[in-house]
Amino acid sequence: xxxxxxxxxxxxxxxxxxxxxxxxxxxxxxxxxxxxxxxxxxxxxxxxxxxxxxxxxxxxxxxxxxxxxxxxxxxxxxxxxxxxxxxxxxxxxxxxxxxxxxxxxxxxxxxxxxxxxxxxxxxxxxxxxxxxxxxxxxxxxxxxxxxxxxxxxxxxxxxxxxxxxxxxxxxxxxxxxxxxxxxxxxxxxxxxxxxxxxxxxxxxxxxxxxxxxxxxxxxxxxxxxxxxxxxxxxxxxxxxxxxxxxxxxxxxxxxxxxxxxxxxxxxxxxxxxxxxxxxxxxxxxxxxxxxxxxxxxxxxxxxxxxxxxxxxxxxxxxxxxxxxxxxxxxxxxxxxxxxxxxxxxxxxxxxxxxxxxxxxxxxxxxxxxxxxxxxxxxxxxxxxxxxxxxxxxxxxxxxxxxxxxxxxxxxxxxxxxxxxxxxxxxxxxxxxxxxxxxxxxxxxxxxxxxxxxxxxxxxxxxxxxxxxxxxxxxxxxxxxxxxxxxxxxxxxxxxxxxxxxxxxxxxxxxxxxxxxxxxxxxxxxxxxxxxxxxxxxxxxxxxxxxxxxxxxxxxxxxxxxxxxxxx
Amino acid sequence: xxxxxxxxxxxxxxxxxxxxxxxxxxxxxxxxxxxxxxxxxxxxxxxxxxxxxxxxxxxxxxxxxxxxxxxxxxxxxxxxxxxxxxxxxxxxxxxxxxxxxxxxxxxxxxxxxxxxxxxxxxxxxxxxxxxxxxxxxxxxxxxxxxxxxxxxxxxxxxxxxxxxxxxxxxxxxxxxxxxxxxx
Numbered sequence: 016x017x018x019x020x021x022x023x024x025x026x027x028x029x030x031x032x033x034x035x036x037x038x039x040x041x042x043x044x045x046x047x048x049x050x051x052x053x054x055x056x057x058x059x060x061x062x063x064x065x066x067x068x069x070x071x072x073x074x075x076x077x078x079x080x081x082x083x084x085x086x087x088x089x090x091x092x093x094x095x096x097x098x099x100x101x102x103x104x105x106x107x108x109x110x111x112x113x114x115x116x117x118x119x120x121x122x123x124x125x126x127x128x129x130x131x132x133x134x135x136x137x138x139x140x141x142x143x144x145x146x147x148x149x150x151x152x153x154x155x156x157x158x159x160x161x162x163x164x165x166x167x168x169x170x171x172x173x174x175x176x177x178x179x180x181x182x183x184x185x186x187x188x189x190x191x192x193x194x195x196x197x198x199x200x201x202x203x204x205x206x207x208x209x210x211x212x213x214x215x216x217x218x219x220x221x222x223x224x225x226x227x228x229x230x231x232x233x234x235x236x237x238x239x240x241x242x243x244x245x246x247x248x249x250x251x252x253x254x255x256x257x258x259x260x261x262x263x264x265x266x267x268x269x270x271x272x273x274x275x276x277x278x279x280x281x282x283x284x285x286x287x288x289x290x291x292x293x294x295x296x297x298x299x300x301x302x303x304x305x306x307x308x309x310x311x312x313x314x315x316x317x318x319x320x321x322x323x324x325x326x327x328x329x330x331x332x333x334x335x336x337x338x339x340x341x342x343x344x345x346x347x348x349x350x351x352x353x354x355x356x357x358x359x360x361x362x363x364x365x366x367x368x369x370x371x372x373x374x375x376x377x378x379x380x381x382x383x384x385x386x387x388x389x390x391x392x393x394x395x396x397x398x399x400x401x402x403x404x405x406x407x408x409x410x411x412x413x414x415x416x417x418x419x420x421x422x423x424x425x426x427x428x429x430x431x432x433x434x435x436x437x438x439x440x441x442x443x444x445x446x447x448x449x450x451x452x453x454x455x456x457x458x459x460x461x462x463x464x465x466x467x468x469x470x471x472x473x474x475x476x477x478x479x480x481x482x483x484x485x486x487x488x489x490x491x492x493x494x495x496x497x498x499x500x501x502x503x504x505x506x507x508x509x510x511x512x513x514x515x516x517x518x519x520x521x522x523x524x525x526x527x528x529x530x531x532x533x534x535x536x537x538x539x540x541x542x543x544x545x546x547x548x549x550x551x552x553x554x555x556x557x558x559x560x561x562x563x564x565x566x567x568x569x570x571x572x573x574x575x576x577x578x579x580x581x582x
Numbered sequence: 583x584x585x586x587x588x589x590x591x592x593x594x595x596x597x598x599x600x601x602x603x604x605x606x607x608x609x610x611x612x613x614x615x616x617x618x619x620x621x622x623x624x625x626x627x628x629x630x631x632x633x634x635x636x637x638x639x640x641x642x643x644x645x646x647x648x649x650x651x652x653x654x655x656x657x658x659x660x661x662x663x664x665x666x667x668x669x670x671x672x673x674x675x676x677x678x679x680x681x682x683x684x685x686x687x688x689x690x691x692x693x694x695x696x697x698x699x700x701x702x703x704x705x706x707x708x709x710x711x712x713x714x715x716x717x718x719x720x721x722x723x724x725x726x727x728x729x730x731x732x733x734x735x736x737x738x739x740x741x742x743x744x745x746x747x748x749x750x751x752x753x754x755x756x757x758x759x760x761x762x763x764x765x
Contacts, residue, residue, distance in 0.1 A: 038585070082753050116585050153750050157711045159727060160750075199589035242711060242726045273584035280584065282600055283592040308724045309633030309705075309731030313622055316631065321615035328614075332607040336600065393618045394627055400722040401713045401748040468720040470713070470748035478757035480661045481717045481744045547598020554599040561606055568614070572621070578719050580626035580700075582734040 044114040044121040055103030062095030063504040070497020093154030112208035119191035130180035137172025167230035207266030210290040221251030250301030278341035292330035306396035350535030366529040371423025371447035379416030404465030430526035435518030450503025456496025464489035645681040657692035684712035689760020713748035
């Protein structure tokens with residue numbers, strides 16, 4: 016077993032040693048990280064342009080798009096953002112997580128090509144058929160709404176292509192283990208990515224179960240699947256895939272807080288258990304979308320909300336403590352010991368990877384997490400279902416959380432993998448703030464308009480004649496936030512693409528240092544390893560979080576108690 | 583280290599601040615889990631999902647029968663909403679059944695209810711999925727073709743209420759509208 020054919024140290028292995036981190040990089044993996052990441056960013060940009068058009072349409076005063084194009088672009092936006100950008104970038108993250116941290120090489124170049132080309136073909140197919148006006152069905156394509164068969168076929172191709180990529184990831188892990196490419200336990204980043212990959216398999220299988228009969232129905236070969244059954248299984252794809260994002264995002268938090276500040280999980284066992292909780296307890300989250308549906312009873316709804324959900328919520332609350340706690344310990348060990356929050360002010364807020372991580376964590380936790388759990392509470396869903404409160408929630412999880420974390424990762428991935436330093440680094444330092452603030456405003460606009468009853472996925476609110484100036488004001492905030500976030504996204508995409516062409520080549524030297532807090536004189540690494548009460552700032556922050564959570568949660572019960580009795 | 587394999591033993595129980603936080607978080611999850619069964623028995627707003635399978639044709643027939651038996655007038659739309667025409671205004675018997683059809687792009691018929699009375703409101707669709715969204719109360723329920731979704735509803739406030747569709751159903755979706763009057 017000492018042949019180590021998949022060890023990067025083995026002779027004849029196409030690899031290089033990173034000039035910045037000293038870690039081995041598998042050149043095959045590097046190529047597919049590049050391909051998938053670039054494809055992801057292209058789809059992000061497409062989805063972002065769509066987002067701008069949508070924000071400027073829902074901003075009732077501007078009301079840009081005509082009705083048919085609004086729904087077309089809305090479908091396009093959902094598919095490109097929630098499926099294409101996220102999946103391509105996640106495959107890139109998986110290829111990274113199974114090679115470099117384990118000193119291993121990618122299992123198969125051929126399989127990686129098959130996966131990438133299949134995903135790309137499917138993606139182009141879906142985008143084409145939507146823009147051709149043959150699939151104005153929203154991302155959810157609820158039956159009996161029916162799109163052109165190519166729409167479903169494209170999604171199936173993307174899903175199967177992703178599954179093949181995930182297989183390559185698992186095969187790499189297996190071979191690395193078998194050939195002793197590394198000793199000991201896999202690092203937390205790889206562990207989190209593995210959790211994401213396991214959930215992805217379950218998710219994509221749901222996708223196959225629901226999309227294949229819908230495709231055959233669209234072809235006229237089989238009967239129409241039941242709409243309620245479709246909703247149940249589709250959300251097994253739609254919601255669980257977001258848990259893939261959460262896992263990947265949390266892994267990126269651990270990765271970036273480690274790279275920038277030198278943080279490590281204060282308790283590996285607890286962190287890893289939390290990832291396992293994600294795998295075990297998210298599988299019935301599709302129930303959140305069926306809380307006011309006919310045909311599924313109260314017992315089913317309550318059980319599938321609390322049993323499956325709250326242990327996954329617990330997992331997020333664990334990471335929400337562990338990540339900042341790791342940062343706090345690292346900072347205190349470096350000598351930033353002043354008061355409760357002295358370490359916070361000393362953090363490298365101008366490092367775009369760090370600010371993206373911190374903003375991602377705060378936006379995801381305080382806004383996305385609290386709203387998600389509350390809206391997903393069985394009875395509270397009555398005053399939230401299908402209103403703008405729902406996209407108000409998931410734009411601060413998937414966009415303010417996952418996308419922003421992935422952007423932060425790009426500030427290291429692009430220099431380290433593409434071997435070029437960023438251009439316009441002063442602009443890059445501002446970008447996460449611009450994007451984060453934009454998305455937060457957008458979400459506030461959506462959430463408050465939704466609280467006033469404004470429906471999601473609606474081209475116009477004036478025809479109904481029931482929405483007052485308050486709703487219009489919040490839709491304006493939505494529009495403004497959307498414009499800011501789009502500028503942040505455009506700046507990000509231009510910086511990345513510009514760097515690929517014009518960034519200074521790195522070769523063997525270290526990449527440009529975005530800024531890391533130096534260890535102060537007299538400080539000692541590991542000095543707080545056994546001090547379990549050193550995280551004073553983090554425990555205060557998390558308790559503040561819990562208080563906000565409780566206030567928002569019970570305020571919603573109060574709002575629910577004010578509407579008509581219904582059973 | 584987060585990026586390299588762990589070679590030293592790493593399995594430790596939580597301690598200190600982490601233990602405190604874990605305790606708080608578990609307790610909070612427990613409170614949230616108990617709130618839903620509590621509200622199910624003690625609260626007044628619940629979605630029980632009571633439903634029966636029904637074909638669109640059968641549901642249309644039941645609704646027409648309901649309208650013929652209980653029509654009390656006609657609702658004339660005076661708003662600028664071009665998709666909303668004239669609707670029969672129907673008052674179900676107190677404690678009785680009311681039928682409401684969602685279709686592209688209207689809710690049929692208009693209903694008149696009495697404050698404090700309880701009704702069994704049957705919702706179904708003749709074509710696509712629709713969303714029953716009662717404004718300005720902001721109460722929302724899903725409407726599916728093939729399912730007779732029964733809400734046992736007690737209006738507690740008087741006035742004119744608008745039913746907005748909040749599930750995408752095509753080009754006229756934004757203007758799909760209906761009326762409930764409570765006296």
